[in-house]
Amino acid sequence: MVSRIKICYTLLDFDSDFRMTPVKLRGFLAHLFTNIPEFHHHSDHSYHYPLIQYKRIHHKLAVVGIDDYADIIFQNISSLDHVTTETEKIPLSSIEIKCGSYQLKQVCKKYKFTSPWIALNETNYATFKKLKNSEKRSFLEKILTGNILSMFKGLGIFVDYKIIITITKFKNITVTAHKNKFAGMYAEFESNILLPNHIGLGKSVTKGFGVIGAIS
Numbered sequence: 001m002v003s004r005i006k007i008c009y010t011l012l013d014f015d016s017d018f019r020m021t022p023v024k025l026r027g028f029l030a031h032l033f034t035n036i037p038e039f040h041h042h043s044d045h046s047y048h049y050p051l052i053q054y055k056r057i058h059h060k061l062a063v064v065g066i067d068d069y070a071d072i073i074f075q076n077i078s079s080l081d082h083v084t085t086e087t088e089k090i091p092l093s094s095i096e097i098k099c100g101s102y103q104l105k106q107v108c109k110k111y112k113f114t115s116p117w118i119a120l121n122e123t124n125y126a127t128f129k130k131l132k133n134s135e136k137r138s139f140l141e142k143i144l145t146g147n148i149l150s151m152f153k154g155l156g157i158f159v160d161y162k163i164i165i166t167i168t169k170f171k172n173i174t175v176t177a178h179k180n181k182f183a184g185m186y187a188e189f190e191s192n193i194l195l196p197n198h199i200g201l202g203k204s205v206t207k208g209f210g211v212i213g214a215i216s
Contacts, residue, residue, distance in 0.1 A: 002156045004103045007196060008070035010077040011060040011096040020083060020090060022054035022208030025061055028083050029054075033076060038069055041206045049154020053200050055115065055208040060096075064198060067155060074099060104157055105194040110168075110215040116175045116184030117210045118203040119143045125183050141165045144189065147201040147210075164192040177204045188215065 014020060030040030041050045051069040055062050065073025074097060082091045119140060120128055131139055145165045152159055167189045175184035182203070195212060202210035 002067075004101050005067045005155055005157070005196075006070035006099065006101050007067075008065040008073045009057065009098040009100075009198065010063045010065075010073055011057055011098075012062065012077075012080075012083070012092055013060060013094040013096070014083075014090055015093050019085065019088070020061055022056065022061065024085050025063070025083060026054045026206060028085065029063065036072065036076075038072075049151055050200070050206045051154075053205055053208075055198065055200065055205075055211045057114075057198050057211070062198070066196075066199075070099060102194075102196040104152075104159065106161065106192060107194050108190065108192055109194055110188065110190050111195060111212045112188040112215055113186055113201075113210065114198075114213045115208055115211040116173050117144075117187060117201060118175065118177060118182050118184050119147070120183045121203075128183075137167050137170070140170060140185070140187070141167050141189075144187075144201070148191075148193075148195065151199065151201060159193065166190045175209065177207060177209060184209070 026040065033039045038050070038052045041052070051066045052073065053064045055064065063073055063077055078095060078097060080092060080095065082089050084090070120143070124143070128136060128139060144167065145163055148163055148165070149159070167187055170185050170187040173184045173186060175182050197214050198211055200210045201212060204210070
């Protein structure tokens with residue numbers, strides 16, 4: 001088990017990126033780097049936590065490389081000068097690269113989802129709808145705790161104390177992923193553990209969902 005992991009954030013700046021999305025960026029890079037399966041998150045395992053993630057950070061498109069993939073992202077994205085979609089070639093005006101590390105720490109922090117958190121599948125959404133408003137918060141807290149534990153397991157980090165999550169705000173929103181509609185959430189929460197900033201939690205994190213940011 002590890003206690004410290006490397007993370008590389010690459011923020012891509014276009015003159016105009018309204019046509020570009022995390023999903024389109026993932027498609028381009030997966031095609032460009034076909035020899036590195038993690039770019040398109042295809043694995044022999046039925047599930048593993050994605051170590052390359054596509055998202056928006058401070059409104060900019062970003063690619064995040066975690067652990068061994070921090071160096072791979074740094075080496076491969078730093079020389080990128082354009083992104084190609086099905087219909088056009090979009091030049092990059094600049095790339096901002098931030099490399100650092102994350103270490104597990106027991107500390108009280110506040111976070112918010114900066115992109116919709118897909119917390120519910122078809123089965124637990126049906127359960128969620130039947131709950132009283134007073135019960136929904138604790139139901140979501142259990143799911144979020146599970147998402148965090150799955151993330152740590154995927155990163156090879158062992159947590160030897162109880163993770164306590166308190167959701168302070170949440171709002172339902174309908175989102176589309178994999179061409180299907182899902183119940184998403186915007187939420188704010190308090191945690192007794194430090195979490196990697198701009199990491200993804202829940203479903204479809206490779207496509208920009210479930211991004212968290214620390215609230216200062």
